[in-house]
Amino acid sequence: MKRTGTRFRVQKALTHYDTIVIGSGIGGLCTAALLAKTGQKVCVLEQHYTAGGYTHVYERGGYEWDVGVHYIGEVHKPWSVIRRVFDVITDGQLEWAEMDQHYDHIVIGGKEFRYLAGRDAFKEEIKRHFPEESAAIDRYVDLISEVSSKIPRFFAGQALPRSLGTLYNKLRRRLFPAYFFQSTREVLEGLTQNQELIGVLTAQWGDYGLPPAQAAFVMHAMVAKHYITGGNYPVGGSVRIAETIIPVIEATGGHVFTYAGVEQVLVKDNTAYGVKMAKDGHVITADKIVSCAGLLPTYDKLLPKTVAAPLGLLKQTEQVKPSASHVCIYAGFNGDSKTLKLPKTNYWLYPEFNHDLSVKRFMDSPGMDFPMIYISFPSAKDPDWNRRYPDKSTVEIVAPSFPHWFEQWKGSTWNKRGEDYEAFKEKISQVLLEALYQHQPQLREALDFYELSTPLSTEWFQWNQVGEIYGLEHTVKRFEQHWIHPQTEIKNFYLTGSDVVTAGVGGALMGGVLCTARMLGWKAYKVKQMIADAYQTEPSSTAQTASNV
Template sequence: MVSKLYQTYKPNLDFSGLDHIVVGSGMGGLTVATWLAKAGKKVAIFERHYVPGGFTHSFKRKDGFQWDVGVHYVGNMAEGSSLRSFFDFLTNGKLEWESMGEIYDVANIGGTEYVFKAGKENFRKQMIAYFPEEENAIHTYLKLIEKTNKRANAFFLEKVFETWLSKVFGWILRDRYSKYSQRTTWEVLQEITKNERLIAVLCAQCGNYGLSPNNSSFGAHAMVIGHFLEGGYYPVGGADQICEKTLEVFTANGGKVFINADVTEIVTENNCVKGIKLGEKFIPCKNVISNIGVNNTFNYLLSEEDRKTCKFSLKNVQPASAHICLYLGLNKSSEALNLPKHNLWYYKYHGIDKIFDEATLENAPGNFAYISFPSAKDPNWEIKNPGTATIQAISVGNMDWFEAYKNSKWMKRGIEYVQLKKNFETEMLKILYEFYPQIEGTIIASEVSTPLSTENFTNYKSGEIYGLAHSPERFALSFLRPKTKIKGLYLAGQDITLVGVAGAMLSGLLCATAILKFNSWKIFKQIRGN
């Protein structure tokens, strides 16, 4: 990313006259900041990392390899879709998207392959071909996905209602959605079919929301499945183009971005936001928008009194799952190696809950792997990096596995820690060579990230990448909405809505609407006009 889009935080810089401060530069923060800047507000983003973007950023190495850290594909990005229109508005149409083709995901469960084809009817036909005796169940499933998501749309829209309107009408929308969001994916699917292999196939993409069927909310499952039904897309040039193209528009509208800016406190007085602190430096503003997760916001940046005011409690909700990832650089092109655009979901057997629940550092990669090929998805990769390719292979992780190293520093965690990562790499490579034997002998770069890596850059204490777990309990938390009970404090990010780039963007859109109120409709008119 070009450095002209951001600057390193220094206490002596001029921070006067700010309308809004956004803490955290992930997709939710980028969205609300850009909307506000386009509406003529004076906005600044403060990011603790040395690059902006949150999970939309990529990291690079001297040998030219680049890997995404969170964005592997995005759904609903066809020309003319509402999500595409929002992205075009944020980036002034400068962000391009590449379709992953007819097949966007492949699941291999216990040695049997199942392909996921773009288009609801293609999905329907393919699943019926695999399970002809379950045709009625598959029809019922797709109807239920559509019905649940219609209610989800109303549920999320209600989050911008004013208090009086929420009390009068909002409960109806929340109650209608709770019939699906307050039940687990397993509970709902068990009523549709008793075929456990079919359930496993329908839940094979559960890594996209981070919980197994018996623990996840069916509401989250339905939203994510519906999001990808029409296929997958990848940002041309890599995931970091999402952030870069958005920041180009944000800064062109007067916005400022500060990196290495670790906000230590949101300052309030008489239940009203006054500004933020970075160490001893106080920066005043009218509103603060936190995009760093509700756990980090309430437990680390606000006082106990503020938490009581907001009725904040996460005692019934756990953080989302963590992960371990192997990043590979190869000395041949994706085309030469015949690497696919689609992702691979590998499960050793169809008991997904058992695989997740009984995962250990030693058995995780052998039982579950999500394998993605960024260089194959990106049409610009070969132009910029000829004769090379990249692969990412992910398995479930747990911060407890690395408890002995929690007090160590990034890149200085010791030989034993390095060996643990090497062991993971060895086991994951066995899976990769099983499915893609042609890559053996071509690997010239490799790295492994653990939950400790995630914690270092995001401050998520459990190394989670999806914020709050997408369990039924999560969808019952009344304070998960953009506007808080503290005047001038707003929330954005995937905790407010749903996992992923689209979910985080929705949170930013809702937050901007809550702040701009009726003026936000002027922006919607601009989007429709585009």
């Protein structure tokens, strides 16, 4: 069984650490590893049986699947900030495999479109379908580059002391162009009135969980830019992420414990000083406490109400909502990816070009008219897969869903939810498998194993609010919440991970960096230096490529 981290035992833990991190998502592991690199003893406490948060993998029926890593952009460029940070926190041990140049395949109402890696290739391919929209496509790609060049400044407040940082966040509306505070649809309709083109350009909305009229354009632009030079997958599967970071945390005497749920952050005189474990009330203390459990679960559940309420934190949480939830089929097939002709490309299936309308219809009707189905072929993306799982392949099929579909089983125990739950899951599974067979018919005969996760499974394994997959939802309103900051109003208590910046492995990783920078204060230069040193020489050939893509 592929598990990372060490099962928690009181005897194995210290009584006091420099820092305790609650939750081992990539943001938490990043913060822990960077602090360890500055010499700190850090303890990561993860409630799940394995570390990594959404980057963990699970095994069943002789197969292995990742749960929240289908592709990551930019890491194929060793000079990119994301790659440098990964190289620092893994001591360069994590390797990446590029997907096909054709990284996303979009099918809308039967028409097919390809997202090709490289700005020029991307534009040319979309222009092939919309030659009369050439200027709008150029402007769109320029705009997403423009946004991403301003992103470091947009989030700069997160590394400042809380009072200055939240003031900076408040002033952002004056400091940044209006499109930073508009929805994706508003901005795209400013570029073109061609609804089919808008449907194609926003076909990655599943990557942030909101259709164009609801999603902040800034989020859309970050995601589009993140992938426009291509997608990558961790060699050896996403388990390698935690596997390669944990030794760095342990090198300075730190620990990454699993089965280590935290019930409460201990606070005295508005200063955090430790945590109480969920299982037995055991207390561990630390100079600083960091939560990677998500902003809403942290403020709603981990902080004592007597602390959160007087500070107004519970009122603040009313301004933001948890993001979408999903169902996912984890399927295993007989035969290797080559024999089964599986692509290193993600499939995005949509019923129509107007994603807002299809989402609305889905929300209004009780049926399974999914507004989006996403298919990933992880075994094809991983060059190390065949060594570990010869003659087998895997597929994941993701679709949005609603927590209320599963309300009647809420509170029941995982794997013991009863026959009606299993029957409902089976109904959804067949809809999703049929969508797969439409595009990869050869897989029908090769199916060997499948199981469906629901928002209840996600909630069970993540300890989050309603099985949300992207932390806080990425509306314009979310990016106007100036109070969202890694340094909380409680002394020595910090937030890391996706809610500090944005969802996505890259977003949560940068949340980890900014949280660490804030924790270290003036000593943050050490982290900056490590990241700068991770890649110093940019050969002219790669510099050339960089300007091309």
